[in-house]
Amino acid sequence: MYQTVIMSAGWLMNSFRSTYNHISGCNVNCLFMQTREYAARRGTRDKREALKKSRKKAIQNVQKVGYIPSGKEAKKKVILQSPLTLIDDSWKKKPVDNVWILKYHRKPFYAFKEAIECHRETNHPTMYNRPDAYVNAIFALNLQREKKTKFLEKLTNLVETPHPFDQQTNRTILAFCKKTSDIEDAMAAGANHAGGVEIIRQIQNGSFAYKEYSYIVAHVDILPDLLLIRGLLKLKFPHVKIGNLGTDMGNLVKKFKQGMVYKLQPNPHFKEFGTIDCAFGTLNMDIEHLKANFDALIKNIYSARPKRDAQFILSAEITSPPSTEIFKLQLDEFLPKQPVKQEAEEEEEGKENIEDAVIASQ
16 A cells, blocks of 8 residues: 555656646656657567567477476487498398398398399289389499599489380470481481471571470581570580480480489488489389390499599499388499509509519610
């Protein structure tokens, strides 16, 4: 009761003071007092809004780690390990029977034919019932270049398929050639559009939608005319290194229509590691045809290796969805034996022969 009386008395005194200042013309104190009180209220609101925003950000950044006892802070540190250190499992025990725990035992190697037969058993009509399922190859790669700070970041290529299969992809091909016979061969091979100088003029005028085509192939004899639209075609411009420039239009179109396309997927945390996942056939194909497609695929990937004395393709595994089984392959029959070391040994042998010849002459 006493506090209430004091508060009311203070309020009356402030009101009398503001009224007296206003009447007497001395309203400076009143304005100053009002501005100060407004600034104080505004600062309080700003602090409250800032506190709410910080709480929202904290809630968004916090990861759900399960039940946390009250009064304790959740501190969960995730230590990532490079996949390069996980590929080599030679330190684990060898499995002694057909049943083993993968965590404590080595992953066995399979021959190519054996892995295909295992997938055929899994996709049999009595199990998954997918006898025509795709067969995928997953390659683990070491992307480090000559320098430790440089890595192979982009790798995309199209491989000519020795034994084509239905990849269920919609690829559109534009073929440039002058002769009518080449135009007929390109259209017979599956090109969506083929022509010569007239198409180049239409592209210059802007009346031909060349960007809608997935790939562009060309005959060698029309290359001087194509230089006029080189700036427009950009990366799709035909070149011998890319493989979309040649003399056999039928094979060129078939290569880009039925070829196997692979793309490097670098690891988001470790730049020195990457994978390639590519389908090279179906289970109902002949095993020798599947092996030829796989051989063409792995040799094309191996040709893009950095110039360094280290292993590029670390491992290769075969999968066949919807089955979850993974079979690790033996790559000795597909990859060459470290040509860099062989060249070094040949150079050493040559030096030894020269030294022997010098000694013999003396």
